[in-house]
Amino acid sequence: MTDTGLPLFFLYLQDFAGALLMIALSLGALFYARRLTRLEPQCVLWTYLLWLSVALAAFSISRSIGHVLRFILIWSGRQEVWTRLAPFSGGMNSLIFAAAAALTFYYHAMHAIISRVRTDAEALRNANENLLAAHEALHLLNHTLEERVEARSRELLLSEQKFRHLFEGSKDMIFFCDANGRISDINAAGVELLGATDKKEIVGRRLADFFAAPELWQRYCAALSNHGHVKDFEVDIRRADGTIRSIMLTASAILDENGTVQGCEGIGKDLTHFKQVTNQLILSEKMASVGHLAAGVAHEINTPLGIILGYCQLLTEDLADHKEALPILKIMEKQTKSCKRIVADLLKFSRHTAEEHRAPTDVNQCVREVVSIMDHTLEMDNITLSLFLDENLPPVVLDAEKFRQVLVNLITNAQHAINKDGLIAIWSKRRGGDTVEIIVADNGTGIAPEIINKIFDPFFTTKGVGKGTGMGLAVSFGIVKDHGGDLQVYSPPCDPQCREAGMRTAFHILLPAAAPEG
């Protein structure tokens, strides 16, 4: 074989079969590459593979046709034709190689560009999505803003109304003060408590101005500074009309971020009525004790006094001719009778009297009877007595004689308080459903606070020696209490009508109305 060389036939055979296979396979590749680009036209890789398939198919066809033609031309004895055509086939192959290489490098560059574009597009898409989300949120916010503002305003309004209602409707004083202690806001109850008619009269004034005792204001400020609050701080305030009210303050300091006091806010509760009731209760208890004591003493003294008086009268009859003894016995009888009268008063005060003539009585009629008796005496002192009687009063079950004694005592007391040139006024009215109230008031000197709780004590008097026994009010108190009522004193008066009339002291007789018949 080697002597004759190596046969080229097998080469030709391989070339011929290989050329046909190359054409078939490259066309198949071209078919699938085209299908890929149609399935996913946006994929740059498939585009590259399509063009690479085109190049390979062109190469296969160029090269394979060259091989086939070579066989045909050589077999037909025209080798020189093949010699002229072969460079075209080779040249074509060279161009296809260059084109395939260019395609490969171009694909890579394109891929890099597309990757960058895709990255940018992704970033743009994300930005767009974020923008859309923000736009959606903004749109939603814009859409619901009005409703939300409205709902919030409604909540604020309700809250404002709630606290405003609490502030304005409270029966206790609610106030706000600035850093200088000046009242910046106060509710209606506070205005009334401080004796003003309009808030404008109060706002801007110092709270300290209303404190009756300046030292209490200092203690109030010190407690606020030290503890940040005061609780159940009892203080007397001087109202615009000069009257005193007892209030209990509970307040908190308003602090800024540095802890500096910027003002205070607090509640003041009026304790005046509570204190009055408490004092009356104490007084009632005291009077009950005194009455019990007086009753015991009177009872024990009354019998010996009766014996002494009896023997005095027997001695007076027996010694009627004795000129020296008779005046002495008369004096003894007179003084004994005076003692008996005092003891009788003590018994009346202590409600231990034997004679009772109670019946349903028209208290207005009693008042008129007493006034008709005393009118002359009052006129002598130039004292005017005015009556303001409610004609629709129910009857009261009482001993009319004793009730008249009470009225006489109170009017006499008022006369003494006025001395001369004054005014006494009597009101009768119905309090509640079942109580009749008679007020005897005068514009006299008034009663000092330090003795007002003692005036119902037996033998307590402010009059000079020999001008009174101090039993008048005590007896009146006892009689009223004996009728299931109450006798109260106010100086200055608590009743608006009394105050408007210029009265300075008022005695209130409270009696239970008679039960209606049937």
Next chain:
Amino acid sequence: MRNIRSIRRKTALLRSGLPVLLLLLLSPRPAQAIQIHGPPEGLYAHLIGHFIFFCALVFLLYVLEKRPLDSSRGWLPLKLSLIFFLLWNADTFAIHLLSLHMPDSALFTGSSDFWEHRLAPPIDGERLLYYIGRFDHLLCVPAMWLFLRSLTIFAREAEQRRANGETS
């Protein structure tokens, strides 16, 4: 008005430049810039084409290996195809170079009977290498088959994606 002035300027240029042009055309001299392309130039261009194609294949293989696009099963036959094309490229490049050294008498192809066509003796290593290297279809046909195979896999997967409503 501006167009008229422009036309006048151009006609003036023609009138002044035309005599110079005619003078140059009527007095020709040897053009030294013309390059003559001899017979080996086509072969060199072909070899350069093979080389560029070889570089492109290496570059593509490098790119696919360095930055794989996805986990498709079509990449393996594609890479194998590129390797076979690389081998084929090297083989044909070598054959072209060997053919330059071989005398024309080394190949007897003068008869119309293909069976009498021979690689003439003496069959040394160079001629034996040339003979074996000429069986290049044993490399390029598998390369093309693997290329087709990868494309069929890609196409099947693309159809699957489309059926699932996915995007590539």
